[in-house]
Amino acid sequence: MQSFESSGVVTAFEKTGRGEPIVLLHGGEADHSMFDGLAPALATHFTVIAYDQRDSGATRNPASSYSLADLADDAAALIRGLGYDRAHVFGTSLGGLIAQVLAARHPGCIDRLILSSTWKVNRSPLDVTADVFRTLASYRGDTIANAPKIAEYFFPPDYLRARPELIEIFRGSTRDDGQKARRGALLAQPVAADLASFDRPTLLLAGADDRLIPNAETFVLARDLVRVETRTIANAGHVASIQAPERVAEAVTAFLNSKKKAA
Template sequence: MHTFEANGVTTAYQKTGRGAPLVLLHGGEADHAMFDDLVRALSDHFTVIAYDQRDSGATRNITATYSLADLADDADALIGGLGHDRAHVMGTSLGGLIAQVLAARHPDRIDRLILSSTWKVNKSPLEVNADVFRRLASYRADTAANAPKIAEFFFPPDCLRDRPELIEIFRGNSRDDGQKARRGGVLAQPVAADLSGFDRPTLLLAGSEDRLIPNAETFAIARDLKRAKTRVIEQVGHVSSIQAPERVAEAVIAFLNS
């Protein structure tokens, strides 16, 4: 891991491969490691930059609260700080929200944009999928015991039967209580994210078996974009970069090289 300092944050990142830069923005409870297999599948085609957001992985930041706007500004600073005028950007789940705010606040920093398994900024998770998010909240009272139930919202049943080790992802993480509170509070802070002026090509990517974020919620973002395409990866759940990295890479490469 390398580090980059800006905005009072020491951001830990990996930079792998060759070609045009592609920045990956991970989900809310993950870190850059969720993209490990995807990075390997993409690194022959792009210079892939996968980093840990605030209160994630090896990144270090002060204990002040922050918003999606702050996280988007971190991404902007990292891209510029690594010497790139602009980069392709892919955000998944919460990372997709950060990517939308980045596109609104720093549109010239993005070449092409990919929004995967995500939803419209400022729409609460309860508006997106109330029953599932309420059940997840109850299960997280005891993640060690409820990890198998939590995993079912992120990976399809067949995937979990074939790869039961994925359940361990949900038994807890290394964040302390302060880090969890700051990450959990991000979505409670409204942020300006007007995409009407963003004119870069955008791909909205979803897994057909995503039980957490309905495909319709991801594809609804197209209404705010000038140049949007949609693509469904069949038989894949919410965390497509772990379940089917080669198929995700195929979709990403086809879009970015089109």
């Protein structure tokens, strides 16, 4: 992996492919490796930058609290630090929240935006799917025993039966207690994310079988956006980028290439 330093944060990233740049923002409990299937599928058409956020993977940052705004600023610094005026941005789940704040704070950094399996900034997960998040919180008291139950909120049961090794993702975490605490405190900090003036084309993408974030919570973001399309990935759960990377790449590529047809 390569690294880029800005404001005391050493961001680890992988850069592959050729063409227009697209930056991938991972989910809350993941790191850049969640895109190990998606990045190669996109790299045939684009320069793909998959990076680790603060307290994730190989990125190193000060042991102090931070907000979604700080994570959005990190993304903007990475885009500009790699020499790009702007890049396409794909954010999934928590990464989608960061991408929304990036669009609000640094709209000039974004060419086209893809928000996947995410929800509106400043809306508590307990307001999105209260029963689901309360159940997951109880399961996380013993992730070793409850990993199969946790996994079913992220992947459809039939898919897990075919890929049982994915359950291991949910048995533990490589983050230490400080890292977990800082990541866990992110959503408790309100942040400005007004997208009313963001006029770049945006795709709202959702897995049809997402049990964690209902499709309606993702698609309601269309009300805040000027130029928006929606698309659903059939038979996919919350982590479509792992479950169906080729189909996600197909949807993303079609959306990004549509600007060439419109030009």
